[in-house]
Amino acid sequence: xxxxxAGIKKEVEDGTTIEKLILDEKIENAEYVTVTVNDEFARRExxxxxxxxxxxxxxxxxxxxxxxx
Amino acid sequence: MAxxxxxxxxxxxxxxxKEVGAKGQxxxxxxxxxxxxxxGLGAPAAMYLAAAGVGTIGIADADExxxxxxxxxxxxxxxxxxxxxxxxxxxxxxSMNPDVTVNTYRxxxxxxxxxxxxxxxxxxxxxxxxxxxxxxxNDACVMAEKPFSHAGIIRFQGQLMTYVPGAGPCYRxxxxxxxxxDAVPTCKQAGVIGAMGGVIGSLQAMEAIKYILxxxxxxxxxxxxxxxxxxxxxxxxxxxxxxxxxxxGDHPAITELIDYEQTECDGK
Numbered sequence: 001x002x003x004x005x006a007g008i009k010k011e012v013e014d015g016t017t018i019e020k021l022i023l024d025e026k027i028e029n030a031e032y033v034t035v036t037v038n039d040e041f042a043r044r045e046x047x048x049x050x051x052x053x054x055x056x057x058x059x060x061x062x063x064x065x066x067x068x069x
Numbered sequence: 070m071a072x073x074x075x076x077x078x079x080x081x082x083x084x085x086x087k088e089v090g091a092k093g094q095x096x097x098x099x100x101x102x103x104x105x106x107x108x109g110l111g112a113p114a115a116m117y118l119a120a121a122g123v124g125t126i127g128i129a130d131a132d133e134x135x136x137x138x139x140x141x142x143x144x145x146x147x148x149x150x151x152x153x154x155x156x157x158x159x160x161x162x163x164s165m166n167p168d169v170t171v172n173t174y175r176x177x178x179x180x181x182x183x184x185x186x187x188x189x190x191x192x193x194x195x196x197x198x199x200x201x202x203x204x205x206x207n208d209a210c211v212m213a214e215k216p217f218s219h220a221g222i223i224r225f226q227g228q229l230m231t232y233v234p235g236a237g238p239c240y241r242x243x244x245x246x247x248x249x250x251d252a253v254p255t256c257k258q259a260g261v262i263g264a265m266g267g268v269i270g271s272l273q274a275m276e277a278i279k280y281i282l283x284x285x286x287x288x289x290x291x292x293x294x295x296x297x298x299x300x301x302x303x304x305x306x307x308x309x310x311x312x313x314x315x316x317x318g319d320h321p322a323i324t325e326l327i328d329y330e331q332t333e334c335d336g337k
Contacts, residue, residue: 006303007303029248029252029253031252032244032248032252032253034243034244036305036306036307036308039306039307039308040308041242041243041307041308041311059305061228061243061244061292061305062228062253063200063221063244063248063253064221064222064223064226064227064228065198065199065200065203065221065223065253065254065255065256
């Protein structure tokens with residue numbers, strides 16, 4: 001199936017979960033990443049349970065701290 | 070309030086815009102923006118807001134200017150090293166535009182002082198570099214129903230979102246809780262290109278200006294990300310509302326401001 005990850009369309013195995021995608025995409029600090037699927041927040045407890053669907057749009061949102069000092 | 074001839078000339082490039090005009094420039098002159106953090110993000114934001122004639126600008130920061138700040142914090146100069154950042158920032162803003170009243174607050178924001186700091190301002194800019202402050206600013210703005218601009222920069226990357234009460238998700242909707250101490254690197258630990266502050270801090274100023282003018286679309290319900298190496302801006306849509314958010318949800322679990330452990334200042 002095809003999904004869009006951070007704006008890029010790619011083919012992934014059927015049944016791919018968010019947890020698998022995090023590994024495949026080598027997401028840094030995955031523990032603290034927020035994930036949206038089709039513009040809705042994915043619940044962390046579902047990361048290893050819910051399979052993504054064909055044409056799903058996935059975004060990884062990272063903590064970004066800097067600014068002052 | 071009539072414009073002086075000098076003001077008509079100073080703001081001529083604003084006044085000629087149909088989205089601004091004389092009316093909009095008056096709104097800016099009557100506008101009040103608080104910038105928390107006179108650093109990489111706060112410096113360009115403060116300078117563009119001062120130049121734009123935002124009439125009252127508050128700036129809060131407890132630190133002094135350090136030589137290592139000057140690579141990105143362009144509101145301060147070499148002569149300012151050792152000076153309180155808020156004083157150095159005020160001097161620069163005053164020299165840029167005498168129309169602007171600059172209020173300085175030489176303090177870090179805490180649960181004790183933040184409600185008092187934000188109460189007189191129309192829009193808040195989060196230019197801080199640490200998560201305890203970012204969550205505190207978010208929670209205080211949600212509680213006090215104040216719009217604010219969140220931003221963060223690190224290495225070659227930046228992010229930005231705008232919160233407007235009742236119009237979209239808050240920072241805590243996106244990131245539920247601060248990461249544990251040292252789990253996510255800061256600029257001091259990871260480095261940052263100085264111009265990142267220029268790009269993202271200027272966008273924060275732009276959001277404040279649009280909010281005051283009431284024009285265009287704000288980054289509400291969206292997170293803008295900037296990757297300088299790929300030279301790519303992306304806008305990620307966020308859910309319209311997050312009913313289980315700890316602070317702005319239907320049944321908020323957080324009813325008091327929280328001072329999370331501050332770690333970034335000591336650079337550990």
